[in-house]
Amino acid sequence: MRRAVAFAGITVLVSALAPVLAPAAGAKTTVAFQAEFKYTVGIAASKPCAHFLCGEGTVVGFGDATSTVDLTSFAPPTEGTNCGLFTTDETITLASDGSTLQLEESGTVCFPGSSFEVASATNGPYEADGTFTVRFGTGVFQGAKGSGTVDARAAGDEQHETLSGTLTLP
Numbered sequence: 001m002r003r004a005v006a007f008a009g010i011t012v013l014v015s016a017l018a019p020v021l022a023p024a025a026g027a028k029t030t031v032a033f034q035a036e037f038k039y040t041v042g043i044a045a046s047k048p049c050a051h052f053l054c055g056e057g058t059v060v061g062f063g064d065a066t067s068t069v070d071l072t073s074f075a076p077p078t079e080g081t082n083c084g085l086f087t088t089d090e091t092i093t094l095a096s097d098g099s100t101l102q103l104e105e106s107g108t109v110c111f112p113g114s115s116f117e118v119a120s121a122t123n124g125p126y127e128a129d130g131t132f133t134v135r136f137g138t139g140v141f142q143g144a145k146g147s148g149t150v151d152a153r154a155a156g157d158e159q160h161e162t163l164s165g166t167l168t169l170p
Contacts, residue, residue: 099139
């Protein structure tokens with residue numbers, strides 16, 4: 001009998017607190033966003049890519065993903081500098097369910113020494129740093145907002161990219 005009364009008391013207490021403890025309808029969740037991708041950019045690419053870059057990697061907390069990057073603008077280095085400006089659109093697609101996240105990116109790309117001419121011909125070394133803003137998402141990213149930084153390093157046939165920031169999900 002005591003157990004039934006104690007159990008009933010706990011049930012009443014939990015029921016009374018449920019509206020207080022439950023997230024509000026329409027509440028948004030902000031999470032850290034971290035993703036890493038590896039792109040094969042040159043002759044060794046194992047499959048054709050209809051984009052500026054195609055890669056594979058991981059989005060922390062969401063799993064394996066692919067990424068496509070389309071160059072939307074590029075201002076080559078000006079005389080006396082080794083750096084130019086870029087803008088890109090990046091689409092990240094989760095392998096698990098096909099959810100996508102569309103990012104708009106902009107930043108600076110620098111070519112060590114006089115490697116810009118080499119980079120143009122042979123995918124020579126470069127470093128790109130910039131920012132991203134979430135344009136839209138589908139699936140688990142539907143309604144996502146967010147921003148962060150882009151860090152890319154390339155040499156030869158590979159580019160490694162790290163995205164870090166925050167996402168606000170509905």
